[in-house]
Amino acid sequence: MRRMAPIHDQVASNIPVANQKESNFLKVKQAAQEARKAEARKSSYSNYSSSSNIAKTEDQYSNGVAASVWEAYIGENRENRYRNWLIHTLRKHGAKRVLDVACGTGVDSRMLVDAGFSMTSCDLSDKMLAVAKETKQRKNIKDWDIRQADWVFLTETLEKDGVLPGFDAVICMGNSFAHLPNEMTIDGVTYKNCHERAISNFRKMLRPGGILIIDHRNFDYIVKHQKSPSKNVYYQSSWPTDVDTTFDRNGDGAVTKIKLHYTMTVPLEVQRKTKMDLDESHNKITFDLTYFPHYLSTFEQLLRRVFNYEQDDETAPLQVCGDFQAEVVDPAYFIHVVTKERTAETCER
Numbered sequence: 001m002r003r004m005a006p007i008h009d010q011v012a013s014n015i016p017v018a019n020q021k022e023s024n025f026l027k028v029k030q031a032a033q034e035a036r037k038a039e040a041r042k043s044s045y046s047n048y049s050s051s052s053n054i055a056k057t058e059d060q061y062s063n064g065v066a067a068s069v070w071e072a073y074i075g076e077n078r079e080n081r082y083r084n085w086l087i088h089t090l091r092k093h094g095a096k097r098v099l100d101v102a103c104g105t106g107v108d109s110r111m112l113v114d115a116g117f118s119m120t121s122c123d124l125s126d127k128m129l130a131v132a133k134e135t136k137q138r139k140n141i142k143d144w145d146i147r148q149a150d151w152v153f154l155t156e157t158l159e160k161d162g163v164l165p166g167f168d169a170v171i172c173m174g175n176s177f178a179h180l181p182n183e184m185t186i187d188g189v190t191y192k193n194c195h196e197r198a199i200s201n202f203r204k205m206l207r208p209g210g211i212l213i214i215d216h217r218n219f220d221y222i223v224k225h226q227k228s229p230s231k232n233v234y235y236q237s238s239w240p241t242d243v244d245t246t247f248d249r250n251g252d253g254a255v256t257k258i259k260l261h262y263t264m265t266v267p268l269e270v271q272r273k274t275k276m277d278l279d280e281s282h283n284k285i286t287f288d289l290t291y292f293p294h295y296l297s298t299f300e301q302l303l304r305r306v307f308n309y310e311q312d313d314e315t316a317p318l319q320v321c322g323d324f325q326a327e328v329v330d331p332a333y334f335i336h337v338v339t340k341e342r343t344a345e346t347c348e349r
C-alpha cells in the first residue's frame, strides 16, 4: 500500500498540541467522550428499523458519524448546474416515477420531490436513511417513499416491500456506486461480479425506455495524478476538511481500492444545530470511506454489457457528460445516462 497526496482540496489541520503532562489524561477523557457520543448517535438514529433481514454489503456509514454531518457538509441543496441538468434530463425522457437507489440522507430525492417527481428512495445504510426519514417527517414531505435496500439484492428486497419494477428512471449519484466491491463474502457466501449484478438490478427496476443515471468520480484523473481535479460541482462545503488518502495496488501496480480518512472541523453553528458536543476533541470528527475506482471506458463497457448493447454500436442510447457539461476538460465527475431498450421483454424480472 502506498500513501499518496489527498484527493480532495485540503486545508491543513490545526489541532492544538496538548501539553505533555495532560496528554494521557486527555486521551482517556477523549475516549470516554467518543464512546458517549457514539451511544448518543446510536440512540438518536435508533427509530429506524430495518425492513429486511437478508444478507447485506458492508455498510461504511454504519457508525453514523458521516450521516450526522453529511448535509451540513455537502450543503442542503445542489448547485444549480447539477439541479437543472438532472431535472432537465429526467423530463426530457418523460420520467415521472423515479427510484433513487443511493439516496443517503435524501438530498437529490428531496430536490426531485420539490420539482414534482414521484420518488421512491432506498439506501443500504440505516444511519443515512434515518436522516432522510427524519427530514421527511419534519418537513412533512408527501410522495416520498423511503426504503432500505442493498443494490446486490435490490429487486428481491424491494419486491418484498411491495415496490415493483416499472420506474421511468433510476438514479445513483454522489459517487455512491464506487463503494461497491466487485466481489465480497457475506455470511460465508461469496458473491462475484457484484458490479454487473447491481447494474442489472437497476435495469430490472426500469420500464422499457426508462433511463439509468449513474455517476462516478473521474478516477482516470485521480489515479494518474494522485489527486482529484480541483473543481467540484457536487459539494458546496467550505469546511476545513483534511482527507488522508491511501491507494491499494495489486501485484501489477493497478489501483484496486482508494481509502479516504476524513478529518473535519465542524463549525460551531453546525455543532449547535446538530447538538454535537465536540469541544474536547477540538471541534473535529473523523470517518473513513473506501472506493473501488471505475474508469470511463470500462464503466461504459459495463453499462453496455448489462444493457445488452454491442460494445461498438455507436447508435446505442448511452450518453456521458463531465460535471453536467457537454465538453469539459478534466471533470471531477462523469455522469452516464443509459436507456433500457424498448424491445426488451416488458415484464422481465
Ligand code: SAH
Binding pocket: 057, 060, 061, 074, 101, 102, 103, 104, 105, 106, 107, 108, 122, 123, 124, 125, 128, 149, 150, 151, 152, 172, 173, 174, 175, 176, 177, 179, 180
Ligand atoms: N447520493 C447521496 C449519498 C451519497 S453517499 C448524496 O450524494 O448525498 C453514498 C451512499 O451510497 C451511502 O448512503 C451508502 O449507504 C450508499 N451505498 C453504498 N453501498 C450501497 C449498496 N450496496 N446498496 C445501497 N446503497 C449503498
